[in-house]
Amino acid sequence: MTDRTPVSDASVCVIGAGPAGALVADSLAADYEVVVLDAGPRFDPDERVDRQERAIRPYYDRPDVWEMGGPRDDHDASGEWFYPLNHARVKGIGGSTLHWQGMVMRLHEDDFNSGSARGVGPDWPIEYEDLRPYYARAERELGVAGADDNPYGPPREQPYPLPAFPPSYSDSLFAEACERLGIDMHSVPNARNSEPYQGRSQCVGYGTCQPVCPSGAKYDATVHIDSAERRGATVIDRAPVQYLEHGPERIDAAVYATPDGEEHTQQAEAFVLACGGVETPRLLLLSASETYPDGLANTSGAVGRYFMDHLFAGTGGVVDERTRQNHVGFYTSSSQQFYDEADEEFAPIKLEFFNYDGPSPVETALSADEWGDDLLGRLREDYGNHLGIGALVEQRPQAESYVGLGEETDNHGNPVPDVHWTVDDRALRTIERANRIQERILNELDAEITWQVGPDGTGPAYHHMGTTRMGTDPTDSVVDPECRTHDLDNCWIASSSVFPTGGAVNPTLTIAALALRTADAIDRSLDS
Amino acid sequence: MELTRRDAVAALAAIGGAGGAAYGYSRLRDDDSPEPSSPSDEHVLDTMQAVAEVVYPSELSGREAFVEEFASARLATDDHGAGIREAVAVLDDHTDTWYDEQFVSLPAVVRENALENLGADVADEDPTGSTAERVRYYLVNELLLALYSSPTGGKLVGIENPQGHPGGIESYQQGPDALDR
Numbered sequence: 001m002t003d004r005t006p007v008s009d010a011s012v013c014v015i016g017a018g019p020a021g022a023l024v025a026d027s028l029a030a031d032y033e034v035v036v037l038d039a040g041p042r043f044d045p046d047e048r049v050d051r052q053e054r055a056i057r058p059y060y061d062r063p064d065v066w067e068m069g070g071p072r073d074d075h076d077a078s079g080e081w082f083y084p085l086n087h088a089r090v091k092g093i094g095g096s097t098l099h100w101q102g103m104v105m106r107l108h109e110d111d112f113n114s115g116s117a118r119g120v121g122p123d124w125p126i127e128y129e130d131l132r133p134y135y136a137r138a139e140r141e142l143g144v145a146g147a148d149d150n151p152y153g154p155p156r157e158q159p160y161p162l163p164a165f166p167p168s169y170s171d172s173l174f175a176e177a178c179e180r181l182g183i184d185m186h187s188v189p190n191a192r193n194s195e196p197y198q199g200r201s202q203c204v205g206y207g208t209c210q211p212v213c214p215s216g217a218k219y220d221a222t223v224h225i226d227s228a229e230r231r232g233a234t235v236i237d238r239a240p241v242q243y244l245e246h247g248p249e250r251i252d253a254a255v256y257a258t259p260d261g262e263e264h265t266q267q268a269e270a271f272v273l274a275c276g277g278v279e280t281p282r283l284l285l286l287s288a289s290e291t292y293p294d295g296l297a298n299t300s301g302a303v304g305r306y307f308m309d310h311l312f313a314g315t316g317g318v319v320d321e322r323t324r325q326n327h328v329g330f331y332t333s334s335s336q337q338f339y340d341e342a343d344e345e346f347a348p349i350k351l352e353f354f355n356y357d358g359p360s361p362v363e364t365a366l367s368a369d370e371w372g373d374d375l376l377g378r379l380r381e382d383y384g385n386h387l388g389i390g391a392l393v394e395q396r397p398q399a400e401s402y403v404g405l406g407e408e409t410d411n412h413g414n415p416v417p418d419v420h421w422t423v424d425d426r427a428l429r430t431i432e433r434a435n436r437i438q439e440r441i442l443n444e445l446d447a448e449i450t451w452q453v454g455p456d457g458t459g460p461a462y463h464h465m466g467t468t469r470m471g472t473d474p475t476d477s478v479v480d481p482e483c484r485t486h487d488l489d490n491c492w493i494a495s496s497s498v499f500p501t502g503g504a505v506n507p508t509l510t511i512a513a514l515a516l517r518t519a520d521a522i523d524r525s526l527d528s
Numbered sequence: 529m530e531l532t533r534r535d536a537v538a539a540l541a542a543i544g545g546a547g548g549a550a551y552g553y554s555r556l557r558d559d560d561s562p563e564p565s566s567p568s569d570e571h572v573l574d575t576m577q578a579v580a581e582v583v584y585p586s587e588l589s590g591r592e593a594f595v596e597e598f599a600s601a602r603l604a605t606d607d608h609g610a611g612i613r614e615a616v617a618v619l620d621d622h623t624d625t626w627y628d629e630q631f632v633s634l635p636a637v638v639r640e641n642a643l644e645n646l647g648a649d650v651a652d653e654d655p656t657g658s659t660a661e662r663v664r665y666y667l668v669n670e671l672l673l674a675l676y677s678s679p680t681g682g683k684l685v686g687i688e689n690p691q692g693h694p695g696g697i698e699s700y701q702q703g704p705d706a707l708d709r
Contacts, residue, residue: 053543056673056692059653059665168700194697204694206542215694327689327700355700361685362676362692366669369650371583372640379676379685 004258006266007035007234011526013254013268015241015283018095019508020494020515021274022224023141027519029231032526035266036225036233037256039072039240039279040091043098045222048214055208056360058367065211066090066098072240076406076418083309083419088462089276093237096276096462097220097508099211101330102191104144104512105505106135109154110340111348114501119344120426121397121501125472125481128154131513138512139189142219143197146189152336153186162194164332165203168355169324170387171333177444178335183437185353188334191219191508198223207356209329239264242412244271244287244296250490251296257412270490270522274515277307277464277497281403282417284468297468297485302478304404304467306397307421308502309460313349313431315438316357316388317447323387326360331390338437339504347394347430348504351437358386387447391434392461394504396424403467421460428455463507468497482521483514490525494518531590535678536597542677542692566613567620571632573599575616578632579667582640584675585684598674608666611655615666618659622646643668683707 011032014021025036043066054060063069063086075085090098109128110117132155139146139160146160164187167175171185178185192209193202203217213220225235238259245253245265253267273280281304287296295303335351342348361379368375395401401422405415435454442449453459471477474486479498485491494515496507567575576599577592584591603609620630623642627634634642643649647660653669654661673692675681682690686707689695699706 049541049543052692053673056543056677057653057669059655165697166701169703172703203697205689205696205700206694207689207691322686322704324687324700324702324704326687326691327695328697329691332700360691361682361687362673362690365672365676366653371649371668371672373585373587375583375672376585376587376684384686 004236004239004264006264007033009033010035010266010268012270012272012522013037013266014272014274015254016095016274016276016279017093017221017225017235017237018274018276019097019221019224020511021095021272022221022228023512023515024272024274024494024519024522025228025233026224026231027516028523029228029233031523034228034233035268036228036235037239037241037254037266038091038093038235038237040093040237041067042093042235042237045216048212051212052206052208052214055211056362056366058363062087062211066092071411074408074410074416076408076416077421078406078418079401079420079422081421081423083421083460085278085417085419088460088464089278093225093235094220094222100508101210102218103330103506104139104142104189104191104509105350106154107503107505107510108339108348110342111501111503118342120347122469122471124500125470131510131517132157134513134517135509137516138509141224141516142191142509142512143193143200144189144191144509145194147187150186150336151184152339160189162197164188165190165192165194165330166332168328168332170355171353173319173323173387173445174333174353174389174441177441181440181444183335183441184337185333185335188332189509190330192330193217203328205328207326207329207360240412241283242286242414244283246287246289246291246296246488248291249488251488270492270526272492272494272518272522274494276495277467278403278417278419280493280495280497281467282405285405286414292487297478297487297491299487300474300476300478302469302476304402305399306466306469307401307403307419307464308395308397308466308499309421310392310463310502310504311395311423311427311431311458312453312461313391313393313434313438313458314388314451314453315435315442315449316354316386316451317442317449318358318385319387319445319447320385322384323357325354325358325384325386326356328355331355342394345426345429346433347396347426349430349434349437350392350504351434352390352392354388354390357388359383387442387445389438389441391438392504392506393427393430393434394502395427397466397469397501398422398424423458428458431455431458461506463496463502465496465499465502465507468493468495469500470498471500483518484521492518492522529588529680529684531588531594531675531678531680533593533597535680536594536674538693539598539674539678540601541694543673567616569603572603572613572616574632575619576612576667576671578639579643580671581636582643583668583671588684594674595671602670611662612666612670615662619646619663619667622659
């Protein structure tokens with residue numbers, strides 16, 4: 001029987017076993033008694049191929065792959081824009097890196113100065129240079145495959161640990177068109193092994209990266225949870241934290257439930273909240289007290305506020321030649337040429353040249369109304385000529401976009417998270433701009449445009465940011481520049497929830513870099 | 529184009545030990561429905577061969593060895609194997625009612641009509657659903673999944689490394705000529 005009792009004499013209690021929590025735990029486990037609590041289970045790596053079958057079969061929806069859903073995961077979406085929360089996250093050891101695509105770019109220098117450089121949102125209280133060495137460490141920890149060929153990216157100091165994945169055949173088609181249009185393409189940093197790395201396999205091309213990589217070539221946070229355990233950390237799964245016991249200046253304990261119906265109290269000197277941009281503010285709100293009636297660490301009133309995601313814009317079509325799509329589930333070329341043209345009117349844009357546009361034949365077959373020769377004829381007709389371009393667009397931080405507590409309760413009687421998501425006009429304008437760029441490229445290829453995701457159809461990229469923002473002023477931010485809460489001396493937050501603004505690149509490398517930096521801050525604090 | 533046992537092994541490597549299916553079948557067995565009669569493995573495999581004859585394209589050769597290899601392994605898994613057996617049983621019930629024969633005993637040309645009559649061609653797959661939905665899940669889609677996630681099935685359509693097959697990271701870089709090599 002699994003022992004889920006508290007660890008005595010714990011120095012550090014980390015809540016959440018996703019990439020942020022795993023990196024903090026791994027960084028501190030050699031020197032401190034570390035315990036990690038996670039709401040979800042420890043998944044058996046041998047079952048990943050079975051999960052892949054769920055990913056391909058039409059009966060299973062995305063949340064089924066990693067067993068999301070049900071009373072544990074109920075949620076509200078009271079905002080103007082519906083938010084499909086359980087499509088956007090995984091609870092369990094490894095967290096949402098179990099289902100992510102694994103794209104890992106650094107934020108640009110101006111992303112840290114969005115207010116002064118672009119007139120949008122606050123500046124971060126740290127600069128790119130503060131995070132730069134941690135970005136390099138994060139790339140080594142995750143095993144990033146990349147090349148220093150992005151003329152629009154921030155300055156680098158050393159090569160990526162793994163060579164970039166070579167461009168795809170369809171990238172070569174895009175490259176000809178982009179050259180004629182004066183649009184620069186470059187490689188994409190992938191948290192996916194282009195060669196064997198630190199005991200994990202090279203990518204073998206299963207093509208189902210999102211939502212599951214059976215080979216383990218795609219980085220996920222079980223890598224650092226395993227490492228933390230080897231260094232002595234204790235990891236307790238299926239242990240959702242219910243609330244945080246606290247005084248006016250310190251957290252005393254995390255109270256967590258276990259599958260046997262018991263509740264336990266984990267004490268520690270330091271607490272690290274690493275539950276993502278939705279569950280982190282929810283836990284603080286659930287821990288309200290007489291001292292903190294609006295939620296723990298919420299003197300500013302900013303806990304849960306400024307919820308941001310990246311908006312998707314996309315355009316695709318068909319051409320009169322074979323394009324070789326759906327061999328792999330990741331993309332290999334991008335363009336950040338339009339990123340730093342951002343201002344008050346337009347947000348940063350990151351273009352993505354897909355390797356997986358159009359139908360996957362096996363998925364089409366399983367939903368078709370034909371079989372035999374008729375089905376084969378349809379598959380041949382449908383597959384092979386598609387090209388698509390995606391884009392991520394920054395959303396402005398707005399107080400009226402927030403994570404709050406819903407009216408319903410979960411399986412433990414706690415109010416569910418309510419993602420009240422709103423999207424600003426600048427983001428919608430920028431989606432239209434991205435669409436026009438995408439159309440130019442596809443028109444240059446003489447493509448017949450068959451689909452487009454514009455401002456009316458856009459959706460989230462499942463990057464939860466902003467809900468415990470970082471700042472120097474305790475009246476308008478939740479954590480300080482070292483990611484320690486202004487209100488509580490022994491509480492740090494490791495999550496994209498601390499991002500004051502979001503930029504337009506995928507957030508996980510920045511999450512990882514901040515987690516490593518936060519671990520150093522905790523080390524200094526405990527050491528003193 | 530010829531299907532081989534290696535394709536079957538590749539399909540099994542791609543979709544594994546049927547844990548995805550087990551998820552559905554376990555939920556099915558939570559209800560109060562009577563335990564269905566359980567046909568023999570030989571009869572189940574014969575039935576899957578007969579279904580494959582309908583749902584696989586005619587230009588394939590090597591179908592029988594491929595189905596035997598793949599279906600035998602899937603049948604050997606506890607929950608998913610039980611789902612396959614039950615789907616064969618309900619398919620036989622259907623053909624007994626309409627044709628006075630088990631599915632495998634029908635003339636080949638009638639089998640396709642029987643599956644269409646059941647609605648398995650237009651049904652959405654569902655391991656816990658109606659007869660048509662279960663037949664679609666455990667028999668029709670089971671076989672289509674095996675075929676079109678295999679290298680030979682993929683090549684039929686124009687993709688050597690179909691989704692679900694660990695075919696490496698070379699083919700995505702290569703142009704259409706690679707299909708002819």
